[in-house]
Amino acid sequence: MTDSLTATGGPSSKRERLVEGARDLLFEQGVERTTIAQIAERADVPLGNVYYYYKTRDELVEAVIESRIARIRQVLGDLDRRTTPKARLKGLTATWDEAAREVKENGCPIGTLACELSRAHNELSDQAAQMIREILDWMERQFRELGRRDAPALAVTLLAAIQGAAQLASTLQDEALFRREIRRIRRWIDGIS
Amino acid sequence: MTDSLTATGGPSSKRERLVEGARDLLFEQGVERTTIAQIAERADVPLGNVYYYYKTRDELVEAVIESRIARIRQVLGDLDRRTTPKARLKGLTATWDEAAREVKENGCPIGTLACELSRAHNELSDQAAQMIREILDWMERQFRELGRRDAPALAVTLLAAIQGAAQLASTLQDEALFRREIRRIRRWIDGIS
DNA sequence: GTCTATATAGCGATAGAC
DNA sequence: GTCTATCGCTATATAGAC
Numbered sequence: 001m002t003d004s005l006t007a008t009g010g011p012s013s014k015r016e017r018l019v020e021g022a023r024d025l026l027f028e029q030g031v032e033r034t035t036i037a038q039i040a041e042r043a044d045v046p047l048g049n050v051y052y053y054y055k056t057r058d059e060l061v062e063a064v065i066e067s068r069i070a071r072i073r074q075v076l077g078d079l080d081r082r083t084t085p086k087a088r089l090k091g092l093t094a095t096w097d098e099a100a101r102e103v104k105e106n107g108c109p110i111g112t113l114a115c116e117l118s119r120a121h122n123e124l125s126d127q128a129a130q131m132i133r134e135i136l137d138w139m140e141r142q143f144r145e146l147g148r149r150d151a152p153a154l155a156v157t158l159l160a161a162i163q164g165a166a167q168l169a170s171t172l173q174d175e176a177l178f179r180r181e182i183r184r185i186r187r188w189i190d191g192i193s
Numbered sequence: 194m195t196d197s198l199t200a201t202g203g204p205s206s207k208r209e210r211l212v213e214g215a216r217d218l219l220f221e222q223g224v225e226r227t228t229i230a231q232i233a234e235r236a237d238v239p240l241g242n243v244y245y246y247y248k249t250r251d252e253l254v255e256a257v258i259e260s261r262i263a264r265i266r267q268v269l270g271d272l273d274r275r276t277t278p279k280a281r282l283k284g285l286t287a288t289w290d291e292a293a294r295e296v297k298e299n300g301c302p303i304g305t306l307a308c309e310l311s312r313a314h315n316e317l318s319d320q321a322a323q324m325i326r327e328i329l330d331w332m333e334r335q336f337r338e339l340g341r342r343d344a345p346a347l348a349v350t351l352l353a354a355i356q357g358a359a360q361l362a363s364t365l366q367d368e369a370l371f372r373r374e375i376r377r378i379r380r381w382i383d384g385i386s
Numbered sequence: 387g388t389c390t391a392t393a394t395a396g397c398g399a400t401a402g403a404c
Numbered sequence: 405g406t407c408t409a410t411c412g413c414t415a416t417a418t419a420g421a422c
Contacts (some may be wrong), residue, residue, distance in 0.1 A: 014388095030312055032225030035415065046389050051417065106312055114364045115308065119223055119299055132364050156361060156370060157377065161350075164357025168349060171307045171325050177349060184350065207406095229398065239407050241400080250398065 015053050017043040023064045027102075027109045031061060031116050058124060061117075065127045068110060072131060076138045085142035089158070089189050092139075096162055097182045104175035108166035110135070135159060146193055154192075161185050208246050210236040216257045220295075220302045224254060224309050251317060254310075258320045261303060265324060269331045278335035282351070282382050285332075289355055290375045297368035301359035303328070328352060339386055347385075354378050 021043035025034045036057055040047045054060040075095060079088045096103065106112065110131050117128035136155050143151035162185065169178035214236035218227045229250055233240045247253040268288060272281045289296065299305065303324050310321035329348050336344035355378065362371035 028312075030225065030309070032223065033312075036417085037415080048389055048391085048418080049387085052387070052389095055417090057416065107308060111360060112308065115300060115305065115360050116223070118364045118366070119221075119226075129364050129366070132361065136361075153373065153377070156358070156374060157354075160357030160361050160374060161354055162357065163360050164353030164355065165349070167304060167308050167356050167360065168325065168329075168353050171311045171322050173311070173322070180346060181349060181353060184346070228396085230396090241407055241409085242405085244399065245405070248399090 014043065014045050014049070018045060018050060018053055018060065019063045019067050022060050023067055026061070026064055026113060027106055031113070036060075058122070061124060062127055065113070065117075065124070065131065068113065068131055069134060072110070072134050076134070085145040086189055086192065089139065089142050090186050092135075093162065093182055093186055093189070096166070097179060100169075100175050100178050100182075103166045103178050104169050104173060107170040108163060111163045111166055112170075132159070143192075148193055158185065158189075161188075207236065207238050207242070211238060211243060211246055211253065212256045212260050215253050216260055219254065219257055219306060220299055224306070229253075251315070254317060255320055258306070258310075258317070258324065261306065261324055262327060265303070265327050269327070278338040279382055279385065282332065282335050283379050285328075286355065286375055286379055286382070289359070290372060293362075293368050293371050293375075296359045296371050297362050297366060300363040301356060304356040304359055305363075325352070336385075341386055351378065351382075354381075 018039060022034070022039045025038055025042060029038075036050055037047055039060065040050050050060070054063065076092070079091045082088045082091055096108070099109070102109065114128040114132050117124045119125075136159055139155035139158055140151045143154040148154055161181070165178050165181035165185075169175060169181075211232060215227070215232045218231055218235060222231075229243055230240055232253065233243050243253070247256065269285070272284045275281045275284055289301070292302070295302065307321040307325050310317045312318075329352055332348035332351055333344045336347045341347055354374070358371050358374035358378075362368060362374075
């Protein structure tokens with residue numbers, strides 16, 4: 001990269017299109033089934049040109065993870081503006097509810113990616129775990145602000161409930177199941193402490 | 194197959210060794226990353242000979258799913274001998290607790306397989322979903338026996354909690370997290386109705 | 387910076403001797 | 405039934421013209 005300003009500058013640079021295409025395909029097909037050729041085609045970038053931007057396939061996957069982490073931070077940052085911890089937590093569950101259809105199709109975009117990469121046992125595993133940690137830490141802060149000493153455990157219980165529901169919904173291809181569980185979880189948050 | 198008795202008769206026939214090797218490898222590495230050559234090597238069967246027993250790779254994966262379903266039915270059948278629904282449900286959670294180390298390493302053997310195959314969108318998806326359905330239906334019967342009209346929803350909540358905990362445990366490589374969640378779930382069962 | 391053509395490797399699956 | 409050798413395909417990655 002000769003010019004770091006133009007590199008990420010254009011609203012639809014090849015670099016950005018590649019990450020976006022990769023992100024969507026990894027979600028739709030899973031990491032292992034997705035090929036560089038498919039990513040190149042969706043991003044409308046010639047196959048050989050991909051390697052100018054990303055030296056290896058793993059580097060591209062890493063860029064997708066970083067993109068997801070950035071998005072997570074943005075969503076959590078926006079939620080931080082809400083006045084009460086419960087409103088923030090319920091706001092976060094709403095983002096999953098809005099994505100119920102995608103969740104039914106391919107699972108949680110974050111959870112399935114983290115799950116798949118955790119078995120790779122390379123550097124990507126740690127990056128993928130970071131996505132989950134960002135959410136867990138944020139949830140923990142909300143529960144702590146509610147005065148709960150068991151905030152870490154509550155965060156795990158909450159995220160596990162969401163991820164488990166997403167897994168069942170996609171396995172059974174049942175969107176309503178997911179929405180029902182999210183509603184139950186929202187009531188659970190309302191009843192806290 | 195010329196003789197269906199000897200086919201499944203020996204305690205370690207090639208056919209059995211192939212399914213066992215495939216089952217272990219699919220769990221350790223995931224479906225997509227596991228090759229026929231690896232399965233053949235682990236089962237100590239020459240590569241070309243695999244195709245005498247299973248015409249395609251998918252047929253072998255299907256045999257693994259059937260093996261898992263058979264095991265699930267056996268475990269649930271044994272638990273049915275317990276006197277109370279709560280004892281049965283807690284007995285089932287104990288099987289996950291005993292497998293906590295494997296769960297930390299590669300996730301729930303059933304959940305990760307179902308999750309991975311649900312995106313394949315072929316016949317294997319339905320077979321994989323059946324593993325989950327068997328457990329869900331059994332859980333539902335226990336809750337119904339406890340007099341809960343919301344037995345289906347409770348079954349989903351319970352299995353989702355377990356699967357979500359397994360996912361977080363393997364993503365974060367945290368065995369203690371999984372054990373803590375299972376303990377919490379056991380207390381939740383104790384407090385039912 | 388961009389793109390075509392291709393090297394290289396590993397996969398599922400098959401042929402055919404034994 | 406068993407096993408070796410190999411076909412055909414597709415993947416990642418690279419070479420090199422432009």
